[in-house]
Amino acid sequence: MKVPETSLHKDDVGRVLGRRFWILWTSSGWSNLADGSFHVVLPLVAVSFTQSPALVAGLTFALTLPWLLFALIAGALADRSDRRVLMVAANGARAVLLIILVLVIVLDAGSIALLYVVAFGIGTAETVYDTAAQSILPQLVRREQLSRANGRLYAVELTTNQFVGPPLGGLLVAAGVMLAFGAQAAMWVVALGSLLLVRGSFKPARTSGASVRADIAEGLRFLWSHAVLRALALFTGIFNLATSAMMAVFVLFAVGPASAMGLTELGYGVLLSVVAAGSVLGSLLAGWAERRIGRALLISFAILGGVVFIGTPALTSSALLVGGGFFIGGAAIVMGNVIIVSLRQRITPNELLGRVNSAYRLVGWGTMPIGALLGGFLAQALGLQPTFAIMALVVLALVALLPLLTNPALDAVEVA
Template identity: 40%
Template sequence: MPSLGDLIAPRRMGRDFRWLLASSWTSNVGDGVALAAAPLLIASMTSSPILVASGAILQFLPWLVFGLHAGAIADRFDRRRLVMFANAARAIVLAALCVFLITGTANIWIVLAVAFLYGTAEVFVDTAGSTLLPMIVKPADLGIGNARLQAGYLVANQFAGPPLGAFLFAAGTAWPFLIEVLCVTLAIVLVSRMARTPVPPREEHAPVHTDIAQGLRWLWRNPPVRTLVLIILVFNVTWAAPWGVLVLYATEHLNMGAVGYGALTTASAAGGLLATMSFGWLEKRVSFATLMRACLSLEVLMHLAFALTSTGWVALAIMAVFGFYAFIWGTISTTVRQRLVPTELQGRIASVNMVGVFGGMVLGQALGGVIAQFWGLTAPWWFAFVGAAITLLLVWRPISHIVSAKPALDDAAEDPQPDPVA
């Protein structure tokens, strides 16, 4: 009978996968603590929905500024070391925030500046980190590998971290961020145990903008991956509109308080854990296309349900369903993209995808803050419901073409797949 360790990280996936998994899970504990603590810190300094949403916007804005460059850099250097250096930068920024909080000199503008600097370092961590899994496991194991990484994200970042972050914030504003510094530092040590990753082949002395242009050309000429990136972009706009003011929605509209706000994220993680246990069964019995359509349909219904409810326990139930389908969608969309993109382009295409994710979140949260300011805290949910429903109708058919596309060869840019929209 296999051990628990073998069930979590099968031996066939190798030693490096276990170090990557341990590093990712550890980092996510710290990030989960800050997930609840950071919005609470901002909300304790201002009641303006626009400034509250600005905290998340400034953390994600670096993707629009540095995202494409981060992808090109990840395709030039040892990706493992890049993750280590960028995580070190995150730890330094968080340590500085702790000093401001302990000395009582922190204010809303310092916190917003920290959010931007932290987000800048995270751009390089996430871009380089997303390229490591395809380099150390076989394509057939990408699904289970992504599921395990997502499981750690759910348990640590979404389930355990936020309640702990809310509790630590109540004990002292600096405590959650001190814990995050420790977690990020330990994550650096763990990922350093991986074998050095090979530097992807590239044209010598080519400027960064040339590498970026090459990645964009490949994406434009590969309709399945291009369409997947566009779907993620649009759905993140609609998703982020209400999420940017979720802390106000939970504490003021639902009257759940700070701990109740953290419980929403915990409920989402509980749904995700159920999805973790179900993913292997679903992957074998239900097509990826069917699963993707089901997830996007549930997204539409989730927005409608939040717009209509004013009860805390109903919101918790909705969040549990959200956690279930969000885990399935995230695992499938990442796996499909990684299977279709050549190794030497993983960094650049991942960065374009992430620019779409966070660009959509920046736009969505900006819209959500303004909508909530003028029309109330449920108005962003109505905006999200209508926008997501229209988008789902447009992408229903192309999803089949995305899932059935063949993996790209090295010369895939010269031999693109048929356009799924055609």
């Protein structure tokens, strides 16, 4: 029998995330399943058109460039519009783009240039969706529930995006490119339908009729006014630059009989799913670890995890060892991510959350297309494993920011 929330013990009430959260959780799962399989299908299809590291890495650039171009605008939209409606529209746009791509492939008109166009469009929709999704969560759960809610969202996102999605993407490509892209379009439609079941209005209250430019400036000022948030944004930006550089060319290291690892498409997907297995574990442990060992130490662990994640393939082509490094790195990185995202949501007013999230991601995610280009350039000039080694050292250099991210500093910015 379901117990009414009003009859729960006060500690239990704090643990109830609510029906609307779980609908969002379900929608997020479907959306990320499509996203995770798409990120694997895209480079696998690309290598049928080209073997150039620069051109393959360029797809990651096209997919992530919208974060650099449109993040601030997406944030302003998230603070002016109903955030659920934005998420619905973004998923619809992604589904339509893939349906168009399937139709073009049916006409035998596919090309690497077309993949670039679709990647840019998908990335633009993702910019809007992700900004709105991170901003809507504090409207669904209590402030003290954010770490737990983010942990649960990370768990389903990582399970579908990185654990189920990659091998599914490899399997779908093996079955046929049209089936692969068509299935992803269907997943985004299901995610869209789930979002329609989330009742309520999620348009933030506005106290002024400021212009979009003024709104964006306000979000940037808020981010810049917090030394800890500035440091975390820089931390995330450098971290993502390094991981993007590595992952943009990793498919060339891992897939095909001539590659160092010699994996099949399906094997590549399975290898990437190992990252998700570690990440899911990290997401489920994040709340517990935050209480037991503190946020600062978890951020330190994230740095070490990043070094292991990127550095292992620099040293070996063994699938077993690379998989082990991916598992350890995934767990540590995600625990740090949960802590950072939850802190940002706690200290940012709801009416500013979209803009602050987007300003943060402009710095934190805007480096991803730069990293993708850098990875392609370095791989072309130096080779794949030297590129991985350089990026591992870049992540290791983040220890220089740790004096700014102590537990007292993190506590102080939350209280302020």
